[in-house]
Amino acid sequence: MSDKPEKFIDENGLRLDGRQVDEMRPMKMELGVISRADGSCYLEWGKNKVMAAVYGPRELHPRRMQKADSVLIRYRYNMAAFSVEDRIRPGPNRRSIEISKVSREAFEPVVLTHLYPGAVIDVFAEVLQADAGTRTAAINAASMALADAGIPMKGLVAACAVGKVDGQLVLDLNKAEDNFGDADFPMTFTQDGEVSLVQMDGNFTQEEFKQAVEMCKEGCQKILGMQQEALRNKFAGELSTDEVDVELIEEDVVEAESDDVDEGAAEPEEVDEDVEESQDDVEDDSMIKADEPEFEEDEPEDEPESEEDEPEEETA
Amino acid sequence: MECNIVIPGQFLSDDAGKSGHGTYVKDGKVYSLLYGIMNAKNKMSVIPFSSKYIPSRKDFVVGTVINVTPSNWIFDIGSPYDGLLHVSEYPRRVDSDKMSGIMGISDSALLRVKDVSSSMKVELSMRERGLRALKTGRILEVSPAKVPRVIGHGGSMVSMLKKETNCEIFVGQNGRIWIDGTDGNMDRLAEAVEMIMEHSHSSGLTDRVCRFLRNVSDDDSENDENTQKGDFAEDEEDECKVHGDACRTVDALLDAEDE
Amino acid sequence: MSALKKDYIYNLILKGERSDGRAFDEFRDIELRTNVIEKAEGSAWLKLGKTEVLVGVKLQVGKPFPDSADQGVIITSLELNPIASPDFEAGPPRENAIEMARVADRGIRESGAIDLTKLCITEGEEVWMVFIDVHVLNNYGNIQDAASLGAIAALMTATIPAEREGKGEDSPLPIRDMPLAVTLVNIGGSMLVDPGLDEEAVCGTRITIVSNQDGSISGMQKSGDGALTEEQLLSAVEMACKKASQIREANLLNI
Numbered sequence: 001m002s003d004k005p006e007k008f009i010d011e012n013g014l015r016l017d018g019r020q021v022d023e024m025r026p027m028k029m030e031l032g033v034i035s036r037a038d039g040s041c042y043l044e045w046g047k048n049k050v051m052a053a054v055y056g057p058r059e060l061h062p063r064r065m066q067k068a069d070s071v072l073i074r075y076r077y078n079m080a081a082f083s084v085e086d087r088i089r090p091g092p093n094r095r096s097i098e099i100s101k102v103s104r105e106a107f108e109p110v111v112l113t114h115l116y117p118g119a120v121i122d123v124f125a126e127v128l129q130a131d132a133g134t135r136t137a138a139i140n141a142a143s144m145a146l147a148d149a150g151i152p153m154k155g156l157v158a159a160c161a162v163g164k165v166d167g168q169l170v171l172d173l174n175k176a177e178d179n180f181g182d183a184d185f186p187m188t189f190t191q192d193g194e195v196s197l198v199q200m201d202g203n204f205t206q207e208e209f210k211q212a213v214e215m216c217k218e219g220c221q222k223i224l225g226m227q228q229e230a231l232r233n234k235f236a237g238e239l240s241t242d243e244v245d246v247e248l249i250e251e252d253v254v255e256a257e258s259d260d261v262d263e264g265a266a267e268p269e270e271v272d273e274d275v276e277e278s279q280d281d282v283e284d285d286s287m288i289k290a291d292e293p294e295f296e297e298d299e300p301e302d303e304p305e306s307e308e309d310e311p312e313e314e315t316a
Numbered sequence: 317m318e319c320n321i322v323i324p325g326q327f328l329s330d331d332a333g334k335s336g337h338g339t340y341v342k343d344g345k346v347y348s349l350l351y352g353i354m355n356a357k358n359k360m361s362v363i364p365f366s367s368k369y370i371p372s373r374k375d376f377v378v379g380t381v382i383n384v385t386p387s388n389w390i391f392d393i394g395s396p397y398d399g400l401l402h403v404s405e406y407p408r409r410v411d412s413d414k415m416s417g418i419m420g421i422s423d424s425a426l427l428r429v430k431d432v433s434s435s436m437k438v439e440l441s442m443r444e445r446g447l448r449a450l451k452t453g454r455i456l457e458v459s460p461a462k463v464p465r466v467i468g469h470g471g472s473m474v475s476m477l478k479k480e481t482n483c484e485i486f487v488g489q490n491g492r493i494w495i496d497g498t499d500g501n502m503d504r505l506a507e508a509v510e511m512i513m514e515h516s517h518s519s520g521l522t523d524r525v526c527r528f529l530r531n532v533s534d535d536d537s538e539n540d541e542n543t544q545k546g547d548f549a550e551d552e553e554d555e556c557k558v559h560g561d562a563c564r565t566v567d568a569l570l571d572a573e574d575e
Numbered sequence: 576m577s578a579l580k581k582d583y584i585y586n587l588i589l590k591g592e593r594s595d596g597r598a599f600d601e602f603r604d605i606e607l608r609t610n611v612i613e614k615a616e617g618s619a620w621l622k623l624g625k626t627e628v629l630v631g632v633k634l635q636v637g638k639p640f641p642d643s644a645d646q647g648v649i650i651t652s653l654e655l656n657p658i659a660s661p662d663f664e665a666g667p668p669r670e671n672a673i674e675m676a677r678v679a680d681r682g683i684r685e686s687g688a689i690d691l692t693k694l695c696i697t698e699g700e701e702v703w704m705v706f707i708d709v710h711v712l713n714n715y716g717n718i719q720d721a722a723s724l725g726a727i728a729a730l731m732t733a734t735i736p737a738e739r740e741g742k743g744e745d746s747p748l749p750i751r752d753m754p755l756a757v758t759l760v761n762i763g764g765s766m767l768v769d770p771g772l773d774e775e776a777v778c779g780t781r782i783t784i785v786s787n788q789d790g791s792i793s794g795m796q797k798s799g800d801g802a803l804t805e806e807q808l809l810s811a812v813e814m815a816c817k818k819a820s821q822i823r824e825a826n827l828l829n830i
Contacts, residue, residue, distance in 0.1 A: 036659060037661075084614055085614060116396060118397070124665075129615075130614070152324070154347070423578055
C-alpha cells in the first residue's frame, strides 16, 4: 500500500487524479445485464466496477421471516475476493454486514413495501473491483436494478460521498483521499431531496459539514440525471414506430374485436367505447397492484360477477 | 412518436385527480411509481416494462402442482404467492386419497383465481368450462408484463396465432402460455411468441408475426395435415370465452404503446 | 419443473434434437475477455451462451505446506453467488458449490498446468500462493466448464507481482498446460455436451472430464443420482477430449 501523499491538491486546485474538488469520476451504467435476475445494472465509477441484481418480489422462506403486512427487503453488499489489492476471504464480514444494513435502509423509504405482504425483494450488490466509494457505487447500481425489476418506488436513490483533504472539501473520494483524508461522508438522497443514508467518519467543522451536505446533494443530483438518462435509453430504440405499422394494427383491432368479443353482451361497435370507459378499472385487473388506496379514490372494489357484462355495467 | 417512458419519481401531472395505476400523489401532484410507459388516455397510469405476477381475482393462470395436502392441491403459479386449489373446486367429487392420482406433483393445469385475501392467500378454481388438468402440449413462459402483447388488441394477437398455427392456446395472466397442437405447429408458435417478446415494444407486431408464421408454414405444410381434429372445435369456443374479458383488460394497456 | 416441460425435453432428445437447436456435441457460443479486473493479477470474464462467470487470480506470499516445501500453493474457490440465479441462496457454500470448486481445483492442480516449483521463493519458508476465485454472475447451466475455461484463461494472463511484494521482478505465471473441463449429461440414454439450465435440471447423471493439450486426462467427476454404462463413459471421455481441444484452439491459443 502506498504511503500518504504529501499534498492532495496541487497549486492549480487539482486533485491527484486531475479532478476539480467538486468533480466526480466518470460513471457508466448498463441495465439488464443479468438475464436470470428480475432487474440488474452494471456500473463503473472510476475504477469501481459493481454489479447489482434484484430478485423479487418472491416467496420468502423460512416462514418466520415473513412480515404479514409488508414485503421484506434484503440487501447484500459483497466484495469479490479479487476486487482489492490484497485478496479478501469470500463471504460476509462485519464491514459488509454493516454496509448491507445501511444500504437497505437507504431504500426502505422509497420502496412501496406494503404491496407485497409476506414476500421478499432481494437486492444483491457485487463489487467486482473496488477503488474507494464502493458502497455508494453499489447503491447507485441497486437503485437502477430496482427500477429495472419493476419495483414500485417513489423515486430513485442516488449516493455519493464528500471528504476532506488538505483542509478542503472534495467530492467523490479517490483511493488516496479515502485512505488518508480527514473525513469521509457518504450520503444518499432520494429523488425528493430526503436523506436516506448518512455515515461519517473523520472531522468536519459545523461550517464544513453544511457545505459538504450541499456538495453531496449536487453530486447526487448529477448522478440522478445520469440514472434517468440510462433508464430512458434502454428502450428508446425499440419504441420507435412508423405510421404504416400503426395503421396496420388499427385494422387488426377492428377485425379481431368483431369476431372475438361478440360472445360478450356488448355489440361490436360499442366495444371500442366501452373499453375506453372501463379503462381504469380494467387496468387494475391485469397489472401489478401498484395502486395505493390513498392515492386512488375511485377504484371500484367489487366488479360484477359476470365477466361478460363488465363493460355494459360501466356505461350504464 | 412521443417518447413516453417514465421513471419512478417522475412528475406526471398537477392534477391529483389524474392519478391512475402505477402512480402516486404527493402535495397534490402526480408522480410515477414505476419504470415503464405512461398511458395518459383518461388518467395517468404507468405500465411497467417488467413485473412479477401478483395474483388478482378472476385472473386465468397456468399452474404446476408442487404439493398435495389432504384437501388442497398447492400450485406454483409463477408468483411470490402459491395458489391453493381446494378439492371442492375441482370439477368432480374427489376423495382425499385419490387426489394425487388425479393431479400429482409436477402436473400442470389451467386455473382461475377465485379469491385473493389481504394476506395474499390465493384460492384457485377449476370449476369453469375450459379449465382442466393438462396431459399434453407445452408451456411457454414469458414476462407477465408482456402478456398483454401476446393477447393483443381485442385478442387480435392470440386469435391470429390460433388461426395461423392451428394450435390451442391458453394465455395465463401469470405469463405462462399453454399451447397444444402438432409438434411442428407448436415449434412455429413458440418461435412466434419469442418474436413477440423480442419486439414487444414496437407496433405493427400482429402483422409482422402473422407474416412470419405464413412464411414458415410452407415448410411445415405436411404437419398441418395431421392436426388433431375433434376436440378442437369445442375447445375453441371455450377459448374465446376464457379470453373474452382478458382481451378487454389488455386493450387499454396496449393503447398507450401504440399511439 | 413441470412434467410437460420435462416430457418436451425428453421427446426432443429422442428425436435427436435439443431445445435450443444445438447438436448433441455442440457447445454454446463462447465469449472471452481477459484482464478485465486491474486489481487482480489475472482475470477473465467468460460467457458460455448466457452463462457468465468472472474469474480473478490473486497472488500472495505465504508459507508452503510441509510436505511440499519447494512448491507454490493453488487455492480455488467457487461460490454459487445469489446474484446469478433465483435458485442460489446467500450463505456458506453448499455441497454443489464445493464439489464444483474442488473439481475445478483438481483439474488445474493435477494437470500440472502451473509449474509449482517455479513459485517457490525460499524453500520451506516462502512461496507464491495462487488464489483462483470464480465469481458466478449468471447461471444458465454448466458453470463447471465455464469456470474451468475462465480459470485457465485468467491464469494465462496472470503476472507474479514480485515487485509489489519486494521479491524481484514481475514475471508471467509459469503455465505449462491448458486443462479444460467438458461436461456431458445423460438424458434418456443420449450424451449431450455443455448442458443448458433445463437439461441440467432434467438429467440424472452429469460427468465432467478434464483433459490436457496432449489428450491426457487429469480429472473426472460423475455427479447426479443416475448411472452411466461403461460404453457411455468411454464415449464421453473421447468426446470431452475432442471438444476440449477445439475450445482450446478457438479461445486460448491466442492469449
